[in-house]
Structure formats: structure tokens, C-alpha cells
Amino acid sequence: MPDSPQVLDQASRFGSIRIPPGQPCPISPSSMRSGTPVMRYQEHSSTVDGAAWTMIWDCTRSTFDWYYEFDEVVVILEGSVRVTDCHGRTHTLNVGDAGYFPCGTTWFWEVDNYVRKVAFCxxxxxxxxxxxxxxxxxxxxxxxxxxxxxxxxxxxxxDWLRRVARIGRATAASVMLFGIPL
Structure with a gap:
């Protein structure tokens, strides 16, 4: 049986993913390989238990290592990026492409110009x-x-008790008006 809206504790959340994220997302200097990127993110939504969330993230020209502390599925919204795993396999993600990055892995990111993604974490x-x-x-x-x-x-x-009480009041009023003994 699906949950009714009354059963759900969390409201739905809607918003545009076209708006660039606004909060700075600094990267550890030890992870940087080249460039001085501007990285920003904006959380969109999260589950009630906090185990899953969605965010928008963007980054300017740079190269860096990124360690995944959680599972992440990304969809590229703008720009492109090359990602390389620990075995040297490289994948290029362009607009509309999706990628899965498992928890506990490190990937080398190469952003030639700019990339913006939606991330399902x-x-x-x-x-x-x-x-x-x-x-x-x-x-x-x-x-x-x-x-x-x-x-x-x-x-x-x-509701039933209120109706009974109304009937009771009406009956008592009738008795008083007509003098009918009960």
C-alpha cells in the first residue's frame, strides 16, 4: 500500500537546475594538480534519513583528484570533463552523459573549461x-x-461523538420545551 500524502513527513521539493550553484565548494590543496578552480554547489533535496541527497555542482578549468566518500551518480548539464580511474581508464562525460562513482574510490578529474552537473548522492x-x-x-x-x-x-x-452530543442537546431542548418527562 503506497503512503498517502498525510503519512509522508517530508514535503516534495522542486527547483530549476539551470540556475548556477551559489555556495563555494573548496577543494583540499593536496588534491589539486593544476589550476585555481572556482567550485560551487547547491543542495537541492535530501531524504528524510539523510542517506541520499541531490545537488548541483560546477567547476572551472582545473585538474584534481576527487575521493568519493559516498556513492554518486552524475549527469552533465553543461560543459564536459574527463575522468580517470585508478587503473588509468579515462572516460569523457559531455552534456547529457551520466557516470557512476562508487564510494571509496578516487578519480582524476580534468576540466578543460567548465563543467556543471547534477549529482545524486x-x-x-x-x-x-x-x-x-x-x-x-x-x-x-x-x-x-x-x-x-x-x-x-x-x-x-x-465526529460521531459530536453528532451524538448534538442529538443529545436537541433531545434535551425538546424535553425542556415540551415538558416531556424522560
């Missing part, structure tokens, strides 16, 4: 905890669904 759950996390999420979802059903039931009961 995810903090992976350690293998030994995945089953426990799935069980916990399922239990939380069940509690949420049952809580929503209970809330609806309480509202229905309160």
Missing part, C-alpha cells in the same frame, strides 16, 4: 547492517501506516 549502508536497516525501515513504515489508520479512526469517533 547516497551514503551506502555497510553490508553487515543492510538486513537490520531493511527490517527497521519496514517496521517504521508499518507503525506509520497503523498510526495513520488509528488517527483516522479517532477522528471518525470524535
Amino acid at each position: 547516497h551514503n551506502p549502508i555497510p553490508r553487515g547492517l543492510r538486513l537490520l536497516v531493511r527490517i527497521a525501515r519496514r517496521l517504521a513504515r508499518e507503525v506509520q501506516i497503523r498510526t495513520e489508520k488509528l488517527r483516522r479512526c479517532v477522528h471518525r469517533m470524535a
